[in-house]
Amino acid sequence: MGFVARDLGIDLGTCNTQIYVKHKGIVINEPTITLVEAGNNRRAIAVGDDARIMIGRTAEGYIAARPMQEGVIVDFDLTEIMIESFIRKAIGVSYIVHPRLFVSYPSSISAIERRAVGEVARYAGGRKVYLVEKPFLSALGCGLPVFEPNGCMVVDIGGGTTDVAVVSLGGVVISHSIRVGGSKMDEAIAAYIRREFDIGIGERTAEEVKLDLGSALPLQGERRARIRGKNAVTTLPETAEINSTQIYQAIREPCQAIVRAIKWVLERTPPELASDVMHNGIYLTGGGSLLYGMDQMIASELGIRVLLAREPMDCAALGLGYIIENLDLLEHLGRTSFLKEA
Numbered sequence: 181m182g183f184v185a186r187d188l189g190i191d192l193g194t195c196n197t198q199i200y201v202k203h204k205g206i207v208i209n210e211p212t213i214t215l216v217e218a219g220n221n222r223r224a225i226a227v228g229d230d231a232r233i234m235i236g237r238t239a240e241g242y243i244a245a246r247p248m249q250e251g252v253i254v255d256f257d258l259t260e261i262m263i264e265s266f267i268r269k270a271i272g273v274s275y276i277v278h279p280r281l282f283v284s285y286p287s288s289i290s291a292i293e294r295r296a297v298g299e300v301a302r303y304a305g306g307r308k309v310y311l312v313e314k315p316f317l318s319a320l321g322c323g324l325p326v327f328e329p330n331g332c333m334v335v336d337i338g339g340g341t342t343d344v345a346v347v348s349l350g351g352v353v354i355s356h357s358i359r360v361g362g363s364k365m366d367e368a369i370a371a372y373i374r375r376e377f378d379i380g381i382g383e384r385t386a387e388e389v390k391l392d393l394g395s396a397l398p399l400q401g402e403r404r405a406r407i408r409g410k411n412a413v414t415t416l417p418e419t420a421e422i423n424s425t426q427i428y429q430a431i432r433e434p435c436q437a438i439v440r441a442i443k444w445v446l447e448r449t450p451p452e453l454a455s456d457v458m459h460n461g462i463y464l465t466g467g468g469s470l471l472y473g474m475d476q477m478i479a480s481e482l483g484i485r486v487l488l489a490r491e492p493m494d495c496a497a498l499g500l501g502y503i504i505e506n507l508d509l510l511e512h513l514g515r516t517s518f519l520k521e522a
Contacts, residue, residue, distance in 0.1 A: 185271055185279035187507070189500025190263065190301065191317070192283055194248045194340025194363060195467070197228070197262070198497035199270045202504045206497050207270050214262045215244040222257060227265040235384065250359040251286035251341040253296050263304035281306035282500050283522075284314045286341045288357030298522020309522040314338075315345030316352050316518055317499030318465040322489035326350060327515055331453030332460055335442060335478075336496065337468030339363050342438050344445045346453055350515050354448055358441045362468045365390055365431045372430035377420045379409040390471075393427040396435045397473035435474070439481045446482070461485035465495040 189200035192212070199208035210228025217223045218241050225242065226234065234244040247258035271279065281301045285294055294311060301309045315334050316326065324332040327350045336343040339362045345355035366386040373379055373386075381389075385407060393403055403424040411418040442462070446454060462484055464475055469492045479486040489495050503510065503519075510516050 183275070184277040185275035187280045187282065187504045188267065188270065188306075189282045189497060189504050190266075190284070191314075191496040191500060192248065192259075192263070192285075192297065193338055193496075194246070194251055194361065196339065196493075197266060198494065199266055200497050200501040200504065201270055205501065206494060208266050209494075209497075210266070212248050212262065213244060213246055214258045214265075215242060216258065216261060217241060218243050222261065224261045224265050227262050235382075249340060250361075250363075251338070251357070252289055252293050253300060256296065256300055259300045260304050263301060267305050278305050278307040280308045280310070282310045282312060282503055282519075284317050284496050284500065285311050286314050286338075286357050287343050287345060287352070287355040288341060288359065294520075295522070302522065311520045311522055312500070312503065312518055313343075313345070313352055313355070314496050315343040315355055316347055317496040317503075318343075318489075319345070319347045319463070319499070320502050321495035321497065321499035322463055322465055322491075324463065330460070331449070331456030333442075333445070333449075333457045333462045335438070335462060335464050335466075335469070337361055337438060337464065337466040337471075337474070339467060342441055342466075342468065344441050346445060346449050346457065348453060348456075351518055353450070353453060354445055356441050356445045358437060360434050360437045360441075361466070362387075362390075364434045364437075365394065365468070365471070368434055369394075369427060369430045372426065373407065373409070373420070373422065374412060376426070377422075378412045379407070379418055379420055380412050381407060381409040385409065389422070389427060390431070393422070393424040394431055395424060395428050395472040396431075396477040398428055399424045399472075431471075435471075435477060438468075439478060442478065442482065458484060461487050463487050463489055465489045465492045467493050 186202040191198040213231040215226040215231040247255040370386040475486040
């Protein structure tokens, strides 16, 4: 039996949750989904990968749901059950002293919503909980000099939110967050197919279409795919053929919303930091940044160099890992102002 559990970093996302364990690295990278028994005494049946395949396929008496929506906790109990299960899977339960938890949160959420994130982490088993803004973590995780007097812009395109921030001298100078991300693109694709073909598809099918045909820019060679869904009129199964041009049109509005958010931040960035951003470029992180042509689209709209981080989906978790591994040094140097104790 261990005595003190290792520190954990939890990147709690709308679509995926990652857990970084001190001296071990990222050990959990699974969907933010929980399957529980319905009723007053909810008991977790499955979380993460095991629960994902059951979305939309549950029998009576079970609930498979996403407890996070657009970066905000919408079901406190389910989120607590999920985090507790992930912690148990990451480090086990044979510890006398519970771990310290470092948890990410989007810039857009209110003080009440941020407090809910801290409380759910504490109830899930954290003896002490620290909260860190996600764009700061993403900048730290992709290797930017966040503690230097040099402006760095990060655009973190997640599943539920897109966070845009300029980071300098160990903190976020200006940030903006919109509730647009990969999930909104999936919804836009499902809505387009329903509108154009009268076929209803689920979120998993919409995501597969996005990964296969999605693009932020028109593709030179058109690609095609066949989809299966339920006809909205006859309610019978039906198959249709779609192409990459149609999917580009479907997700154009969410992509433009991300560009508008970046412009909003650039317009309000102090001149010296704006000059740094022009020189250093804009760094893209998060799963949504992997959409084909996203970096080229932003660069053409803004006239600024755009770079994709080396491991875009892991940047926030790696940023948490940097803090956990170097916490004593950061405290000694007085560079922990970005930590908010819950």
